[in-house]
Amino acid sequence: MENIIQITKNDIVNEGKKLLDAGAKFVTAVCNDLDEKLEVTYFFSANRGVDLTCLRYTVGKDEEVPSLTGTTLSTLLIENEMKELFGLKVKDLAIDYGGHLMLAHDSPTTPMLKPKKAEAESKGEI
Amino acid sequence: MALMLPTILRNFFGGPATRMYPVQVREPFENARGHVTFNDDKCFLCGLCATKCPSEAISIDKEKRLLTFYPARCIVCEVCALACPGDAIDMVFKWRAPFYHKPVEVHESRGKRPRTPM
Amino acid sequence: MATRTTVPFGPQHPVLPEPVQLRITYEDEKVVEVVPVIGYGQRGIEKACELNEYNKNIYLCERVCGICSYQHSESVVLATEQLWPLDIPPRTKFLRTIWAEMARTHSHLLWLGLFADAFGYESMFLQFWRIREKVLDILEQTAGHRVIQSVNVVGGVRRDIDEAQKKTVIDTLNVVRRESDDLVNVLINDYTVKSRTVGVGVMTKAQAMALGCVGPTLRGSGVSEDARLTKYSAYGELNYEPIVETAGDCYARMKVRARELFQAIDLQMEALSKLPEGEIAIKVKGGPPANETVARTEAPRGELYYYAKGNGTRHLERMKIRTPTFANLPAVLILLPGCQLADVPVNIHSLDPCISCTER
Ligand code: SF4
Ligand code: SF4
Numbered sequence: 001m002e003n004i005i006q007i008t009k010n011d012i013v014n015e016g017k018k019l020l021d022a023g024a025k026f027v028t029a030v031c032n033d034l035d036e037k038l039e040v041t042y043f044f045s046a047n048r049g050v051d052l053t054c055l056r057y058t059v060g061k062d063e064e065v066p067s068l069t070g071t072t073l074s075t076l077l078i079e080n081e082m083k084e085l086f087g088l089k090v091k092d093l094a095i096d097y098g099g100h101l102m103l104a105h106d107s108p109t110t111p112m113l114k115p116k117k118a119e120a121e122s123k124g125e126i
Numbered sequence: 127m128a129l130m131l132p133t134i135l136r137n138f139f140g141g142p143a144t145r146m147y148p149v150q151v152r153e154p155f156e157n158a159r160g161h162v163t164f165n166d167d168k169c170f171l172c173g174l175c176a177t178k179c180p181s182e183a184i185s186i187d188k189e190k191r192l193l194t195f196y197p198a199r200c201i202v203c204e205v206c207a208l209a210c211p212g213d214a215i216d217m218v219f220k221w222r223a224p225f226y227h228k229p230v231e232v233h234e235s236r237g238k239r240p241r242t243p244m
Numbered sequence: 245m246a247t248r249t250t251v252p253f254g255p256q257h258p259v260l261p262e263p264v265q266l267r268i269t270y271e272d273e274k275v276v277e278v279v280p281v282i283g284y285g286q287r288g289i290e291k292a293c294e295l296n297e298y299n300k301n302i303y304l305c306e307r308v309c310g311i312c313s314y315q316h317s318e319s320v321v322l323a324t325e326q327l328w329p330l331d332i333p334p335r336t337k338f339l340r341t342i343w344a345e346m347a348r349t350h351s352h353l354l355w356l357g358l359f360a361d362a363f364g365y366e367s368m369f370l371q372f373w374r375i376r377e378k379v380l381d382i383l384e385q386t387a388g389h390r391v392i393q394s395v396n397v398v399g400g401v402r403r404d405i406d407e408a409q410k411k412t413v414i415d416t417l418n419v420v421r422r423e424s425d426d427l428v429n430v431l432i433n434d435y436t437v438k439s440r441t442v443g444v445g446v447m448t449k450a451q452a453m454a455l456g457c458v459g460p461t462l463r464g465s466g467v468s469e470d471a472r473l474t475k476y477s478a479y480g481e482l483n484y485e486p487i488v489e490t491a492g493d494c495y496a497r498m499k500v501r502a503r504e505l506f507q508a509i510d511l512q513m514e515a516l517s518k519l520p521e522g523e524i525a526i527k528v529k530g531g532p533p534a535n536e537t538v539a540r541t542e543a544p545r546g547e548l549y550y551y552a553k554g555n556g557t558r559h560l561e562r563m564k565i566r567t568p569t570f571a572n573l574p575a576v577l578i579l580l581p582g583c584q585l586a587d588v589p590v591n592i593h594s595l596d597p598c599i600s601c602t603e604r
Binding site for chain 3: 020023025026027028030032033043048049050052072073074075076077078095097100101102103104111112114
Binding site: 130133202204 | 303304381385387394426429433
């Protein structure tokens with residue numbers, strides 16, 4: 001994958017806004033569980049959807065991150081989803097579904113997180 | 127209404143689009159995938175079908191020489207039929223009554239491993 | 245002052261084919277506010293993709309959506325192949341393109357019928373579905389199944405289209421084209437249809453881009469954008485240019501899909517005539533290497549994104565699926581406020597929503 005721009009979490013709003021103002025379209029965001037940290041990648045497409053640009057930042061699991069919904073409503077669903085499924089602490093969401101976008105009140109919490117390597121080792125699963 | 131007229135006329139004079147089903151049955155297409163059937167004389171319990179099946183519809187007990195098939199889990203994907211080295215799995219396109227209970231088929235395999243290495 | 249009432253529209257509603265709830269606030273008959281609520285069909289397919297072996301994912305991901313199932317299987321194999329990357333034979337690429345366009349034909353016929361039903365034209369609905377049956381038949385003859393084709397594997401396809409089948413396909417497509425021509429003519433020119441759709445749910449070009457819309461919803465607003473322009477599979481060798489309408493209302497979105505229906509038939513004909521000889525699959529050993537990639541295909545409802553990350557084993561580290569409706573759903577925030585209660589179904593249907601695949 002080319003065009004990955006590493007940024008810090010506080011830059012996401014500015015950098016995202018810059019890309020959107022230049023005529024790009026928000027595509028989606030992907031969250032990855034890196035055991036200790038979470039890696040968040042925002043994808044933007046430009047030039048009739050052919051070129052992809054990615055903005056990527058890495059945060060600790062208990063850090064708060066800003067939301068892009070203040071700039072564009074297109075990130076609304078995916079940021080809510082990352083918040084629910086990965087426990088990514090997104091603040092200032094335009095519409096906050098409060099953890100019930102995908103999950104019901106009796107669903108498991110943050111189901112997409114992987115079992116921590118250290119814990120799995122101590123249980124003898126690896 | 128006037129624009130719809132050609133379609134109305136065609137439907138009026140053309141035959142019905144449906145079939146009198148139990149009386150008239152359409153032959154299945156040659157290429158279509160059907161239900162999984164096992165040929166117990168050919169199966170030699172290599173276990174390939176059970177490993178490859180995406181929905182875990184086949185399980186194998188090598189000691190008792192039994193192959194257990196859960197038809198209600200099968201998604202008719204043809205993976206097992208293509209993987210089987212003994213040619214023991216056929217996909218048969220035939221109408222089958224709906225299940226009232228989830229059935230379990232147990233097959234006693236009697237096949238011999240072919241001598242030529244695969 | 246008019247009183248405000250909040251009414252839940254769905255998840256069980258006669259016009260909705262799938263479970264989505266719209267919490268609509270009305271002022272008399274006029275919609276003033278709407279909040280879409282999903283989550284009635286979450287199946288955890290992304291998680292299951294991590295637990296499955298990579299070649300079992302194809303059959304799972306095909307079931308993300310019942311109508312664009314072909315594009316899902318194509319995307320998942322494209323994503324997995326790009327992790328290596330593998331070199332796919334040209335005949336395979338053409339075959340994949342032909343089936344993809346066949347799937348688009350049946351999906352658009354289905355949608356045109358459902359849309360007619362949304363404004364109460366029920367006989368049109370049945371006429372379109374009757375034609376769709378013919379397309380499903382050729383899918384069954386060539387790929388082995390009507391809806392869940394299960395024809396893609398990592399490294400190739402499992403079925404070939406021989407000369408006899410080619411002839412059947414071309415003959416059937418000609419009939420489909422002739423019959424849909426009559427019906428689409430009615431939809432486009434009929435006075436009643438126009439009065440229900442023209443000027444309803446207008447979304448400007450800027451709004452559509454800002455909301456990240458995809459597919460016919462975006463092209464109906466005058467943006468010429470399509471994943472097929474990235475020339476995946478055989479689209480680079482076909483004569484393809486996206487279809488665009490500029491009005492941005494329900495009528496424009498309907499027109500885009502109606503014209504795409506004929507374009508899909510043309511693309512199939514062209515691909516069939518250019519079908520190169522050769523292998524249809526290559527052998528693949530081991531698991532995908534540690535790498536990450538994005539596969540983008542154009543499903544009937546819009547652009548489909550698959551993000552895959554391998555880790556060198558036969559299991560993937562992460563698979564992310566962004567379905568077209570996931571991107572199109574925020575559009576209801578613009579389409580619905582200000583419209584009449586009776587236009588809500590028409591507006592929702594003009595997006596071609598597929599909620600169960602939104603939630604995966
Ligand atoms: S049916 Fe075929 S693949 Fe399955 S165990 Fe028997 S021989 Fe092996
Ligand atoms: S057809 Fe597919 S699902 Fe059914 S038993 Fe064979 S491999 Fe399993």
